[in-house]
Amino acid sequence: MLKNTPLFALGFRPFFLGALLFSLVAMALWAGIYFFGVNLRTGLGSPMQWHAHEMIFGYCGAVIAGFLLTSVRNWSGRPTLTGLPLMLLFLSWLLARISFFLPVGSLWLAAVFTALFYLGLMVGIGRPLIQARQWRNMGVLAKLGLIVASDLCFFLGVAGLIGDGLRIGLYSGFYLVVSLVLMMCRRLIPFFTEGGVGAPVVLKNSTALDRSLLLLFLPFWLVETFWPAHLVGTVLAVALALLHGVRWSGWLTPGIWRRPLLWVLYLAYGSLILGFVLRGMSGFLPLSPRLPLHAFAVGGVGLVTAGMLARVTLGHTGRNIHAPPALLAWGFVCLLLAGLSRVLLPLVDLTHYGLWVGLSQLFWVVGFGLLSIILVPMLVAPRIDGQPG
Numbered sequence: 001m002l003k004n005t006p007l008f009a010l011g012f013r014p015f016f017l018g019a020l021l022f023s024l025v026a027m028a029l030w031a032g033i034y035f036f037g038v039n040l041r042t043g044l045g046s047p048m049q050w051h052a053h054e055m056i057f058g059y060c061g062a063v064i065a066g067f068l069l070t071s072v073r074n075w076s077g078r079p080t081l082t083g084l085p086l087m088l089l090f091l092s093w094l095l096a097r098i099s100f101f102l103p104v105g106s107l108w109l110a111a112v113f114t115a116l117f118y119l120g121l122m123v124g125i126g127r128p129l130i131q132a133r134q135w136r137n138m139g140v141l142a143k144l145g146l147i148v149a150s151d152l153c154f155f156l157g158v159a160g161l162i163g164d165g166l167r168i169g170l171y172s173g174f175y176l177v178v179s180l181v182l183m184m185c186r187r188l189i190p191f192f193t194e195g196g197v198g199a200p201v202v203l204k205n206s207t208a209l210d211r212s213l214l215l216l217f218l219p220f221w222l223v224e225t226f227w228p229a230h231l232v233g234t235v236l237a238v239a240l241a242l243l244h245g246v247r248w249s250g251w252l253t254p255g256i257w258r259r260p261l262l263w264v265l266y267l268a269y270g271s272l273i274l275g276f277v278l279r280g281m282s283g284f285l286p287l288s289p290r291l292p293l294h295a296f297a298v299g300g301v302g303l304v305t306a307g308m309l310a311r312v313t314l315g316h317t318g319r320n321i322h323a324p325p326a327l328l329a330w331g332f333v334c335l336l337l338a339g340l341s342r343v344l345l346p347l348v349d350l351t352h353y354g355l356w357v358g359l360s361q362l363f364w365v366v367g368f369g370l371l372s373i374i375l376v377p378m379l380v381a382p383r384i385d386g387q388p389g
Contacts, residue, residue, distance in 0.1 A: 006379075024372065034361070065121050073128070092120060190205060229283075310324065334367030
């Protein structure tokens with residue numbers, strides 16, 4: 001019966017719905033805490049810890065799950081979770097979000113449900129990949145396993161069982177998410193551009209550049225996780241900024257600026273590069289470490305995930321991705337302004353830091369609000385072309 005329910009017909013539907021609504025609720029709560037002193041009881045030492053954990057392992061986890069459950073189906077040619085198994089996986093994600101607010105055992109329940117969610121996701125995508133012998137995609141499973149380990153480190157740190165485990169878990173999980181987003185950019189931006197600008201274009205990619213970026217990011221992740229603000233991290237960030245800049249500039253083509261579903265990905269990738277630039281600058285200038293982090297998080301991950309939420313939802317509900325609703329572009333603009341407000345305005349005028357943070361939060365909520373108005377009705381309804389999924 002559940003297989004015939006649109007919401008559980010494919011993985012992107014429940015998880016993108018959850019990501020959209022949770023992005024609104026979580027950011028609204030964070031704004032209430034930040035500006036109005038709302039007392040949010042989560043069992044953690046500070047609301048900042050809840051905000052960081054839930055944006056990394058909660059919001060991003062939902063987008064990653066929806067994307068992978070849908071993409072692996074295409075990569076492998078094998079079915080992924082639908083119906084009751086998909087519903088149970090989604091419930092594990094949802095219960096992890098709710099568990100923080102329970103009066104008893106909240107943190108342990110949140111840890112258990114988060115682990116069940118990620119392990120279930122690994123099984124859900126691992127089985128079709130193995131069946132189809134898609135060995136080149138198995139690195140995704142390794143990254144998900146490391147995310148589970150990072151989350152466990154976070155909760156053990158909260159419990160006082162691992163010294164500095166809370167910070168290590170958050171930073172490790174965050175940069176693993178960034179690595180998955182960079183992987184998505186590498187695979188999807190050239191593919192979408194070549195088929196979406198309305199004119200013949202072939203984007204060249206360098207195998208040597210791809211391997212260099214992978215080899216540089218691994219030590220960058222380790223250094224930033226275990227030895228933050230180290231000179232080695234600064235050097236790696238500069239190298240990553242330069243090489244990603246070379247790749248990004250090689251992908252630029254004029255036709256993208258007429259396609260919101262393309263320019264949002266290009267601007268997101270640009271913001272990720274800005275994150276590496278600011279991290280490199282922080283080794284020589286008195287910059288707040290929060291600026292590169294939010295360049296990665298708000299402008300980079302936020303825009304990429306918004307773009308993928310929209311593109312996958314439109315395409316897999318039978319709609320024309322080359323003629324998206326006009327309101328969608330305004331949602332992307334708001335999220336771009338959220339990143340600019342959070343990162344660039346403090347660089348110009350640090351005396352109004354609180355105002356810039358508030359503007360960023362407002363633009364985020366408005367941006368995802370606009371996306372929700374457009375996408376939520378599509379996610380809960382059958383495909384308009386009558387096809388399954």
